[in-house]
Amino acid sequence: MQIDSIVQRCHDLAGKTVDFLQDFIAQMRTVHVDSLEQKWIKIALLIIGLLVGIITIDAFFHGVNPPSKVETIDSARLHLSKEFAESNLGVQLDDKGAIVVRMVAGRYSFFPKHISVPAETKLTFRWVSMDVLHGVHIPMTNMSTMIVPGYVAEITTSFPKPGEYPVLCNEYCGLGHNHMWSNISVIAKEDWQAPTHTIANKEANNG
Amino acid sequence: MDDATERKLTLSHLWVAFGAFILACFMGEYQVLERSGLISALDSPTVYFASVSTHGVLMGFVLTTFFIMGFGYYTATTSLKMPVWNLKLAWVGFWISLLGTVMAAVPLLTGKASVLYTFYLPIQAHVAFYFGAVLLVVGSWLWCGIMLVMFSQWKKSHPKQPVPLAMFATTANALLWLWTSVGVALEVLFQAIPLALGWIDTVDAGLARTLFAWTLHPIVYFWLIPAYIAFYVFVPKQAGGFLFSDEVARAAFIVLVVFGLPIGFHHLYMDPEQASGWKLLHGIGTFVVSLPTLVTGFTVIASLEIAGRLRGGKGLFGWIGTLPWTNTMVLSVILSLLMLILGGFGGIINASYAMNAMIHNTAWVPGHFHLIFAGTTVIMYFAIAYYLWPVLLRKPLFSNSMALIQLWTWFIGMGILTTPWHVLGLLGQPRRISTVVYNTLLTLAWKPYELAMIFGGLILLGSACLFIYNLVKTQLNPAPAEFNQQIEYADPIHPVESIPEYLNDFKLWNRVIAVLMAISFGVPILQFFFMDTFGSPAWGY
Known part of the structure; x- marks a missing residue:
């Protein structure tokens, strides 16, 4: 029923x-639409379809997506977290040999203040804020993300060209915002050496 | 019909709008000068960020909201040929919005609210700033209500008749604004104000950004629609021709409102608190909403071509030369469309889901929105002001040639300001810095562009002063005995006798918006209440 x-x-x-x-x-x-205008609407839809098609195919088949890992973290207790404790920051190799870069943004710098990474190598950056909203951009590269307090901003990229690059805060974070920047050295792949303290850490962890 | 009371109401709104505008123009020129580091005595982040916050609020909230309200009242009364419904309520709205503006201006100008116009929680401003912003919006909601009431009253007394296009578009904008402003209202009422008053200890910055993104995109269509209204209902007549299509114009406004709303996440492409699927969905919507703009471009250019040919223009491009280039409305639309084409190209890059990473938060972005808002949109505000001033005051415009010089210099100045701005973005310069202190070689390439921007800003400031001078002189001139210029709406080539109810009403579209908003913002907002999130305490700046 x-x-x-x-x-x-x-x-x-x-x-x-x-x-x-x-x-x-x-x-x-019943609406009157001029035939010329009908043609133009079709052309416009075609252009839109083409652009939407490109970004959709890139996203689904080539994995071209902006940083979007919805992962939360307590920004007020970073120093107590295992991952973003001061000794654990910077460039590290994980168990599989992949390079992970852990960085903390806080008024007014990025920590550590200088890091070295290899060129032409896949790097996974994990950025967190210890206070307010920040953004980070390494000009002339794809390394750009917002850093929102309470969230981990993860982005995977690689730097094609060796050189010295500035790391700039690109989101207003207070009156000292202009001064919020640090440095990154991108070193030719063959000259780069994994940081030694990482190995020590690893041994400590294993032991 | 004697519409003296409506004219006074409109004029009051427009003067507040342009008062805010000229003040903000002076700040703009100071900002490019300070930013360049040319005069070291000017160097002060405290003053700069107070100025940039005020400039953004005055241009983005005060100029636009008051202009749209004033223009809307006069469009409603003249196109529907009926007095403004509940004039007293309209004045209440005006005073509430003005009170809000003053209330926000005090902390802004004294450096107590240097949070830029996007608020930036968990950075906190003086609570008066938030209350002022709320009052400004509440006043504009009264305007929305009056527009909706007048729309339905007219429809009731004119069954089956198409609502005049100007009013149809104005009502579309009122509906758009009611939907648009909910996002920022939620952020301010449930996050910013409780935090500032100490009722709550922390806010979720991710949720705050999500709510602001709800408002941040459609708000630009709220600003743009008056310009489009002028394109459709004033330009064809002023050019000496006819509107190419009335029905397609209505459809364009509907698509603009329906698809303009659920796409705000293209402002959050680079944010960690939203997943890529939602961003892509909003990204696709962003491309869809370019359709009404492409259609508008076609209709306006077609209308201009009809006018040019009626005036004797021959050949493929001959009609362009025969257009009345000395008519302020016609000149404005030509310059506006040129800036729209350039700005639209930049917009496609910003909208592109992944390519956006290259220019996100760089100087490219303010370059883009100055071109498309201060250029495309505001030049049409000028055109509407030049057109309405003689109508509102019953006095001829002080100087038409001065108005033409003003429009040309605005266009040239905008080109000189925004082209280097875009280039600086491609060269990696962040947008929200007060001066360059980075000790790196990269910054050497930025210098010449910053100097060019000072020059562009100076031209714009001069142009803005000419605009205000012309309006003031018109107002102060003695009234001639015989001068009764009325507002004239363009006729379509094919007069519209009957129209489907779907193109003459918003009931269906309002429901479509509700569904689309639920789809595109439902889960992204609700997720914050189901995830283990960690709020941020309030911070100074």
Whole structure:
């Protein structure tokens, strides 16, 4: 009985929707649109479709996405967290040999203040804020993300060209914002050496 | 119809708008000068960030809101040929918004609210700033209500008749603004004010940014719609021709409102608190909403071509030369469209989900929105002011040639200001710095562009002063005995006798908006209440 009435209601709803759509399309057909304008609307839709197609294919098939890892962290207790304790910051190799860079943004610098990474190598940056909103951009590279307190901003990228790059805060974070910057050295892949303290850490962890 | 009371109401709103505008123009020029580091005595982050916060609020909230309200009242009364409904309420709205403006201006100008116009929680401003912003918006909600009431009253007394296009678009904008302002209202009422008053200890910065993104994109359509209204209902007549299509114009406004709302996450592409799927969804919507702009461009240019040919223009491009270039409305629309084409190109880069990383929060972004807002949109505010001033005051404009020089210099100044700004962004300069102190070689390449910007800003400031001077002189001139210029709306080539109800009403579209908003913001907002989040305490700056 009850199921019957629900089925009946669904049936009515579907019928109503179809009626509405038919009515909508019939009414819209009565609108006068110049043939030239119709052509232009089609061209515009084609352009939009092309652009949407490119970004969608890039996102789904090439994995080209902006930093979007929704991961929370207590920004007020970073020093007590294992991952972002002071001794654990900077460039490290993880168990699989991948390079992870852990950085803390706080008024008014990025910590550690200087790091060295290899060129042409996949790097995973993990940025956190210890106070307010920050942003980080390494000009001329794809390394750009917002750093929102309460969240870990993770971004994976690589630097094609060796050199000295500035690391700039690009979000207003207070009156000293201008002074919030640090340095990164991108070193030719063959000249780069994994930081030694990492190995020590690893041994300590293993031991 | 004697509309003296409506004219006074409109004029009061527009004067507040342009008063805020000229003040903010002086700040703008100071900011480019300070930022360049040319005069070391000017160097002060405290003054700069107070100035940049005030400049943003005056231009983005005060100029726009008051202009839109004033213009909306006069459009409603003249296109519907009925007095403004509940004039007393309209004045209450005006005074509430003005009170809000003053209340926000005091902490802004005294450096107690240097949080820029996007608020930046968990950085905290003086609580009066937030209350002022709320009052400004509440006053504008009364305007929205009056527009919706007048729209439905007219429809009731004119069954089956198409609502005049100007009013249809104004109502669309009122509806858009009611939806748009909810996001920032939630942020201010449930986060910023309780935090500032100490009722809560922490706020979630991720939620705050999500709510602000709700407002941040459609607000630009709220600003842009008056410009589009002028494109459609004033330009064809002023150019000496006809509107190419009335029905398609309505459809364009509907698509603009419906798809302009659920796409704010393109401001959060680089944020960690939202997942990539939602960003992509909003990104696709962002491209869809370029459709009404492409259609508007077509209709306006087609209308201009009709006018040019009626005036004797021949050949593929001959009609451009025969357009009345000395008509302020026509000149403005040409310059506005040129800036729209350039700015739209930049906008596509910003909207591109991944390419945006290259220019996010660099100088490119203010370059872009100055071109598209201060350029494309505000030049049409000028055109509307030049058109309305003689109508509102019953006096001829003080000087048409001065107005033409003003429009040309605004266009040239905007080009000189925003082109280097875009380049600086590509060269990696962050947008929100008060001066360059980075000790790196990269900054050497920035210097010449910063100097060019000072020059561009100076031209714009001069142009803005000419604009205000012309309006003031018009107002102070003695009234001639016989001068009764009325507002004239353009006729479409094919007069619209009947129109589907869907293109003449917003009931259906309002429901579509509700569904789209639920889809695009439902989960992204609710997630904050289901995740283990950690709030941030309030910080000074």
